Amino acid sequence: MKLTSKGRYAVMALVDLARFDTINPVSLRDISLRQGISLDYLEQIFSKLKKNQIVKSTRGTQGGYILSKKPIEIKLSNILNAVDEKVKTVQCKKESKKGCNGKATKCVTHNLWDELETHINTFFDKKSLQDLLKNNSERVN
């Protein structure tokens, strides 16, 4: 059971973005330098964030990204879902060998894993970008 970097990078990048966008779009290059994340990797991540309407982009010189919504409206669950980092409970085998078949006799752990999933998602639904900004208010500009 592991929490991977992709989601963490996405969150870091968006916090960075939230602190610097206000008026002008922020280029990935800047975020890359400030956060120490590879530019190419950031592009992959922002492509997904854009598809999920979390950020908007402007092309060309002076282009970059801005948030689509206010930080308080962006929940961490939105971000993590966008980059495919949603919590995935291991699937019980479809062709029920012995245990879980989704029907009458669910395997013992079925409900447990569902509960955990809910538990974690609740956590991420409550936290917004805004919450993270508060903890990290050593602004640079």
Added chain:
Amino acid sequence: MKLTSKGRYAVMALVDLARFDTINPVSLRDISLRQGISLDYLEQIFSKLKKNQIVKSTRGTQGGYILSKKPIEIKLSNILNAVDEKVKTVQCKKESKKGCNGKATKCVTHNLWDELETHINTFFDKKSLQDLLKNNSERVN
């Protein structure tokens, strides 16, 4: 972010064990058949459970495993830790490029990931094997 099968298997096997041990040790072969988990894989898992004093073993014919403690004393966190399925937050890079160095300027997500870890562990600390037995009381013997 994914929850893997190893932990799930461990929990399934122990619930099975809790239901059938009482007097005689239960063989992995039986568990394997009932739960549809490969015998060889179960051996790997039980080797770890034994090292962590969650089960005891008896060798030879009629041998098998029994729980070391009462189901209510065995928390899910114990089980998952034993099979190396503890929650692992992605490490922030040691050689702080820009972000987290553990010192003054922790990366923005540092606290967040710690919080989540606590959140999940709390969940597993509360649940015991006993709790799972209740939900699944269609005994066979």
Added chain:
DNA sequence: ACATACCTGACTAAAATGGTCAAGTTTAGA
């Protein structure tokens, strides 16, 4: 026109996952 910055897709090395396989050792019971 040209540098900046977004955009897209293919590719890859390394690690984790979910096992299998082989070769034991121990012990109950015939």
Added chain:
DNA sequence: TCTAAACTTGACCATTTTAGTCAGGTATGT
């Protein structure tokens, strides 16, 4: 005492995921 059941150990492996890199684009402000 022999043997089969059951635990024990460690090596091995195919597949998938992760965390990127690389190589090309396309759009646009100056």
